[in-house]
Structure formats: structure tokens, C-alpha cells
Amino acid sequence: MTCQKYAFFHTKQLFRFCQLNLQVVVEKKEGVCKHLFLRLIHSKVLLILNFYLKMEEVKSKKKVKTEKVMTFWDHLEELRWHILRSLIAIVIIAVVAFMNRVFIFDYVILGPSTSDFITNRLLCIAGQWLNIDALCIKDMKLQIINISMSGQFLTHMYISMVAGFILAFPYVLWETWRFIRPAMHENERKYSTGGVIISSILFLFGVLFSYFLIVPLTVNFLGTYQVSERVLNQISLTSYISTVVSVTFAVGVAFELPILVFFLTKIGILTSGFMMKNRKYMYVILLIVSAIITPPDVFSQILVVFPLIGLYELSIAVAKNVEKKNYEAID
Numbered sequence: 177m178t179c180q181k182y183a184f185f186h187t188k189q190l191f192r193f194c195q196l197n198l199q200v201v202v203e204k205k206e207g208v209c210k211h212l213f214l215r216l217i218h219s220k221v222l223l224i225l226n227f228y229l230k231m232e233e234v235k236s237k238k239k240v241k242t243e244k245v246m247t248f249w250d251h252l253e254e255l256r257w258h259i260l261r262s263l264i265a266i267v268i269i270a271v272v273a274f275m276n277r278v279f280i281f282d283y284v285i286l287g288p289s290t291s292d293f294i295t296n297r298l299l300c301i302a303g304q305w306l307n308i309d310a311l312c313i314k315d316m317k318l319q320i321i322n323i324s325m326s327g328q329f330l331t332h333m334y335i336s337m338v339a340g341f342i343l344a345f346p347y348v349l350w351e352t353w354r355f356i357r358p359a360m361h362e363n364e365r366k367y368s369t370g371g372v373i374i375s376s377i378l379f380l381f382g383v384l385f386s387y388f389l390i391v392p393l394t395v396n397f398l399g400t401y402q403v404s405e406r407v408l409n410q411i412s413l414t415s416y417i418s419t420v421v422s423v424t425f426a427v428g429v430a431f432e433l434p435i436l437v438f439f440l441t442k443i444g445i446l447t448s449g450f451m452m453k454n455r456k457y458m459y460v461i462l463l464i465v466s467a468i469i470t471p472p473d474v475f476s477q478i479l480v481v482f483p484l485i486g487l488y489e490l491s492i493a494v495a496k497n498v499e500k501k502n503y504e505a506i507d
Contacts, residue, residue, distance in 0.1 A: 258355045262348045270340030277332060285335060285420060288392040289318045289399065295392040318399045322413045331417055338421055342383060342428075346376035375435045382431025386424045390480060394423055430487070437491040441498040448495035451488075458488055 273280050287293045291300075291313045300312035322328050341348070353372045357365055398419065399411060440446035451458075466481040 255355055258351045262344070262351045265344040265347045266337070266340040268340070269343045270336040273339040274332065274336040280335060280339065281332075285417070286320070288387070288395050288420070289316060289320065289416070291316045293392055295388050296396070299392075313396055316396060316400065318395070319408075319410050320413055320416050321410050324414070327413055331413055335417065335421075342380075345379055346372075349376055371435060371438065375432060378431045378435065379428045382428035383424055385431070385483060386427030390427055391420055391423055393480070394419065430484070433487055434491045434494045438494050438498060441495040442502075446495065448492050448499060451492045451495060455488075455492075459485060462488070 288295070290296070296313045296316070303309060303312040322331075324330075349372055353369075395416075399409060399416075402409065437446060437451075441448070462481050462484045463477070466477045466484065
């Protein structure tokens, strides 16, 4: 019987007692009946409160039993299983990618090196509309060669593992959060749950942004740049793969900036005032970065720098929101 049902049962009994003893109040002395009536109320209230306290005590004991005190080796064992499940997810996706070699290499990895790639075609249309010939990549003569006996096989395995990690990143992040969740407070768990989802979305969005915009521009500029017409560009497979993967991962990690700012502001290391005060210096740094990874034209730099600036402004808004909640919690 729950506490509410128990209280209702005794209240109903009390009401029935009053009905049965209504005539007794008239016949007997009023003081004696009132004394008995008050004693009955007092006893019923005590019974209800005692039952409620026992129920709360049982709940607290159950909660203490469920929270097991873990030793250092227990934590290592728990961490081992989280890592193992993450590796299994990565390997499963990597095997699928390994079996789809033609799609992974011809359409995904080597796609940005051809003039038929969707970004190159859209840039060509934009170049014709804006009368900027540098944007139009009509014939990209990029020769990729392999100079190692096992180079292509090892590259195949490497790219499969990279694809497995990128696609399994949300699950890996979720396993990491599950490991550190028991050490968090209740309010920290509430915020971190949303942080896992947002962090995964930002990383995948950064990877897609880099692959469809920054990687084609970088491959076109670095692959066709010549110090002299007498020097031909023959790009090794390892060099090409390294450039594509490093640029893609770098931008994917850079898109985690709002999450990093959230935690740094939460612990008091970073403030929105500091970020706004140094905004102009960050804009200059972002312009330099965009100039390095894009062809030497203004339009390409604008395509890259505006999303980076938007990301920085979003981080400032995140910092302000965290500071506002911190002030409200103090008040």
C-alpha cells in the first residue's frame, strides 16, 4: 500500500468515526468526547507520518545499495569495456568501408581531385557568374602515384579505419560520456547529455564542411601550384591521403569550439568579455588560416572565413549564456 492510499484509508476511518459518534457528542460531556477525538486525530497523523518516514528510509537504503563504491581496478575494468565496445563499433564500420573500396576511393577520397566533383562544378558556375576565372577548374591534371610495394594496401586499410572512426564518432563519444557520467552531479549530467549530441553534430558538420569546401580548394591549389613549368607535380598517394585526412579532421575538431568554450566558461577559465575584447585579433588569425588553405583569390577566402567567424561568434553567445546561468544560480 502506497503512502497516499494509506493516508486516504485512515482519513476515511476517521470520518466514519465522526459519523458514528455524532450522537455521543450530544449525550456525553463535550470535553471528554473532544479529548478522545483529538487523541484519535493525533494517533492517525502519527501513523501516517511514521509510515511515510519508513518509506523514505527504504528508498534511501535502496539508493545507497545501487551506488556501488568502485575501486581503482574496477574503474579500469569499466574503462576497458567502454574502449572495447568503441573499438568494435569502429572495426565493424571499417570492415564495411574496406569491402566498398571502389566507392570509398573513386567517389569519396579521390573525388575532390577531379573537375567533376560537385564543389568544383558549383565553383565553376559561380566563377562564370562573377567573372572570376580562377574559381573554374576545367581540367585538373593531378597525377597521383604510388611508390611503395604495399602502399596501396596499407592506404586501403588506413582509410577504412579513418572512415570507421568518423562514422562511429557519435557512439565513441557516447561511450566516453557513459564512463564519466557516474562522477557527475545531477545538473552536470543534464547538461552533458545535450553536449554529447551537439558535439557529435558539430564534428560531423565540420567534417562535411571541410570535405565539400576546404579539401577541394586545398587540393586544387597545392596540387596545381608550380614554381616553374619545368617542374611537374606527381603527388604520392601517401601525401594526398595525408592532406585530405589532416584537413578534414582539423576542421572537424575546430567545429568543436563552442563545446570547448562552454566547458571553459563553466569552470571560469574563459569569459565572453575576453573573447569580445580579442575579437579583432581572432578575425585576423582566421583570415590568415583561410588564406593558407585556399587558392589565392578573395572569393575562396570569404567562402572559408565566414563560417569560421560565425563559429567564433556562436562561441561568444554560448559563453554569455553560461555566465547568465551561473549568475542566476548564485542569486
